[in-house]
Amino acid sequence: MKRKERNYNLILGGCLAALMIAFMVVGLFYTPYDPDAMSGPSKFAGPSLQHLFGCDHFGRDIFSRVLTGSGTTFFVAVSTIVIGGGIGTLAGAFTGYFGGWLDEILMRINDAVASFPSILLALVFISILGPGKYNVILALGVIFIPSFARIVRSEFISNKEKDYVKSARLMGASHVRIMFVHILPNVVPTLLSAIAIGFNNAVLAEAGMSYLGIGVQPPDASLGRMLAESQTYLSRAPWCAVFPGLTVILLVLGFGLLSDGLQKGRGSVSCWR
Amino acid sequence: MSDTVVLEVRHMNSFYKDPGQKRQQVLKDVSFVVHQGEILGLVGESGCGKSTLSKAILGFVKDYEGEIIHHTKNPQMVFQDPFSSLNPGKKIGWILEEPLRHNSRAGKAERRQQVENMIERVGLTRDYLERYPRELSGGQRQRVSIAISLIQGSRFIIADEPVSALDVTIQKQIMELMISLQEEMGLSYLFISHDLNVIYQMCDRVIVMKDGQIVEEGEIEEVYSHPKHPYTKQLLESSMEW
Numbered sequence: 001m002k003r004k005e006r007n008y009n010l011i012l013g014g015c016l017a018a019l020m021i022a023f024m025v026v027g028l029f030y031t032p033y034d035p036d037a038m039s040g041p042s043k044f045a046g047p048s049l050q051h052l053f054g055c056d057h058f059g060r061d062i063f064s065r066v067l068t069g070s071g072t073t074f075f076v077a078v079s080t081i082v083i084g085g086g087i088g089t090l091a092g093a094f095t096g097y098f099g100g101w102l103d104e105i106l107m108r109i110n111d112a113v114a115s116f117p118s119i120l121l122a123l124v125f126i127s128i129l130g131p132g133k134y135n136v137i138l139a140l141g142v143i144f145i146p147s148f149a150r151i152v153r154s155e156f157i158s159n160k161e162k163d164y165v166k167s168a169r170l171m172g173a174s175h176v177r178i179m180f181v182h183i184l185p186n187v188v189p190t191l192l193s194a195i196a197i198g199f200n201n202a203v204l205a206e207a208g209m210s211y212l213g214i215g216v217q218p219p220d221a222s223l224g225r226m227l228a229e230s231q232t233y234l235s236r237a238p239w240c241a242v243f244p245g246l247t248v249i250l251l252v253l254g255f256g257l258l259s260d261g262l263q264k265g266r267g268s269v270s271c272w273r
Numbered sequence: 274m275s276d277t278v279v280l281e282v283r284h285m286n287s288f289y290k291d292p293g294q295k296r297q298q299v300l301k302d303v304s305f306v307v308h309q310g311e312i313l314g315l316v317g318e319s320g321c322g323k324s325t326l327s328k329a330i331l332g333f334v335k336d337y338e339g340e341i342i343h344h345t346k347n348p349q350m351v352f353q354d355p356f357s358s359l360n361p362g363k364k365i366g367w368i369l370e371e372p373l374r375h376n377s378r379a380g381k382a383e384r385r386q387q388v389e390n391m392i393e394r395v396g397l398t399r400d401y402l403e404r405y406p407r408e409l410s411g412g413q414r415q416r417v418s419i420a421i422s423l424i425q426g427s428r429f430i431i432a433d434e435p436v437s438a439l440d441v442t443i444q445k446q447i448m449e450l451m452i453s454l455q456e457e458m459g460l461s462y463l464f465i466s467h468d469l470n471v472i473y474q475m476c477d478r479v480i481v482m483k484d485g486q487i488v489e490e491g492e493i494e495e496v497y498s499h500p501k502h503p504y505t506k507q508l509l510e511s512s513m514e515w
Contacts, residue, residue: 163358166333167421170349172375185362 010261016254017196020247024074027067035064036219047239054239056230062240066247069221073251076137076216077202081195083141084202088148089191093179095149096156107153114146118205126214136215140205144198151194155187189262196259200252207248223248277309278344279429279461280330285339287325287485299325300337301485307429312455312462314476314493316469316508322485323465327431330463345429345461347376349422353434355414359406365392365417366402372425387424395420396450412443416450423454431463436471448475469512473497481505 033051038058047054053062091110095103113121118140125139159165160183168182209215210224218225223244230240287300299322307313317323328334330341331350352358360368366388373384389399395416406414415435422430432451436444452475454460466472472479472493479496481489481504489502500506 163352163354164360166331166350167352167358167418168360168371169333170331170347171372171421171425173371182360182363186360 007261007264009257009264013254013257013259013261016250017258020070020251020254021074023067023247024070027069027071027074031061031064031067033061033064035060035068035221053243054237056226056237056240057233062226062243065221065226066223066243069223069226069244070247070251072133072216072220072222073203073206073224076133076140076206077199079137080140080144080202080206081198083137084144085148085191085195085198087141088145089152089184091145092149092152093156093184096153097160097175097179097183099157103153106149110146110149113143114150118143118201119208122205122209123214126209131214131217133216133220136206136209140202143205144202147198148191148194151190152187155190156183159183159186193259193262196255196262200255200259203248203251203255278306279309280307280344280348280463281340281342282306282326282330283340283342285326285329285337285341287322287329287334287337289325299485300329303339303482303485303487305480305487305490307461307463309428309461310455310459311478312452312464312476314472314479315463315465315482316467316472316479317482318467321482323482324433327433327463327465330431343429345427347425347427348429348431349425349427351415351418351422351430351432351435354438355411355418356406356438358418359414361406363405364402365404365406365409368406369402369417369420369424372421376425391420391424392417394423394454396446410443411439412447415439415447419447419451419454423458423460428459429461429463431465433465434467435464437466437468444471451475469497469508481508 038060043055043057043059051061051063053066056062056065091106095106116124121143122136122139125142126135129135129138156179165178165182168178173182206215206222207224207227210222211228213225213228215224216222226244227241227248230237230244234241283304285300285303286298289297289299291297303322303326305313315323315326325334327350329337331348359365369388369391370384373379373387377384377387379387388402392399392402397413397416397420401409401413401417406417409417418435435451436447439447448471451462455462462475464472464475466475476493478491479489479493480487481496481502483504489496489500489505496505497509500509
């Protein structure tokens, strides 16, 4: 047997992603300071033992704000994936399995949605719905449907031709059961790496939208907003921008590596034929 | 072999439409019957319509003219490729139990009992129920496929090249298993193959197909010793080395 190569992407990405998730979860429950509490004296205080990441232009503790901001980002990203991945998987499963006119109609709608740049589409949604956390989730969720639908659809198309699906028909399984009990579990490995990439894109999209001011609204902390607010003071207090930026980078890097690792690992976990 | 018929195929025509190409006729006026307790062989080169015929009989292809009449419930199939016919993500026990979940009112324990009986009947042990298909060899998988086809109590089984993906020694074991099950349970097979040796060892009667048409049909000894159609002669000559 071939010796298994170590999947460094998976290990490193997994650790980094786990670390960042832990960071965000902590942010939901605990912060060293009130993230919104302003304080005159500590305005633009540099990183120190009291304020690990320093303080911003209102004297708010940046570490606490990064913690809650990551929490917000995490919530938005996960909700986006749940909406986009959920509806996308359903749409991909039905269109891939049944094909025909349903496939044709849904995939053309899919193409139409996918042909707009996502930020532009998000802008349209936000200008209709108004800014705010939940509207961002809704907008991003809809934008993410096509990518999931496409991936799941192609997996279903290749799976439905296999004999085990015919065999399941002969066993008396219904179409819905074949789709979700027989085929879907075999699509999960691909879906997982798509989820990791999607999560990344959601984080970046949320940060981008908040940076532009159409995402999460003040006083809620968000990594994108913090970057936008701190750019005025970039030369005076670089820590205001560096730490939120670093958090986004580590987050995206972690999930990117994880997704890569999952894709590579697919072959060795089991021999899918 | 009795006179009871398990399957009738009458004047069946089937067409294949390739976009941009002319409509091609895959099956031309195909008619035959399968009797109860008989192994009917179906020989022909690849592309002669064997697979289309088997798919149509099982209802996977609906685009045909003519009549297909089943006189048994639940016709089943043993597939050619044992690597794609078992779901890679499920354990053997789960796969084998699946038909019972849909077609039997038996409780969980009773279903498990049936599954265990069946796996032993095809020559595997109960340990295999906890394994995934990837842990089984081609021959073992084909045994599982046979178990799946039998567990619903079907009496008519289409075997589409069930041994052509296997090593010669394994081929023999699977063929012996199929014959002994057939004798024990009074099954009928439509046994499709391109291998004349395999057909000769398995079948009672044989149908020879060429370009979607039946060119010769008869008792196995008769056809092999006195082939009438030139195509049958040609086929037999080309496999004379046995």
